Amino acid sequence: MRSSDGCHRPLLHVVAAALIDGDGRVLVQQRPAGTHMAGLWEFPGGKIDAGETPEAALIRELDEELGIAVAQACLAPAAFASEPLDDRHLLLLLYVCRKWDGIVEARHAAALRWVYPAQLHGLDMPPADRPLIGLLEALL
DSSP states (O other): OBOTTSOBOOEEEEEEEEEBOTTSOEEEEEOOTTSTTTTOEEOSEEEOOTTOOHHHHHHHHHHHHHOOBOOGGGEEEEEEEEEEETTEEEEEEEEEEOOOBSOOOOSSSSEEEEEOGGGGGGSOOOTTTHHHHHHHHHHO
């Protein structure tokens, strides 16, 4: 990947989920203190490990971060974002999920919030997540 300054940047592949509850609200989590972009609100998810499919990575991340179990059949690809990030380039794959087992809990986040898609505009979110808001509004 060649950046605007002519340098090559390795791709960082990340997956995230827009968990949608029965009222049409989306779950976002707040990045904890001491982490990159601390305090920002984001869709739950994380990095894709070597040899993992995006769906397997997202199922693993949702279990680790929120304590929920998600079947691959319940993940619907929705959108992606592409954003320069320090010395890498972020490629974020967003899935929509309306069904999971377990109670959502903040295992690695400072806080969780269920919000309607239009309310996402008022949250301080990472640059890669912001373009996904309008797409979610259109989908939901």
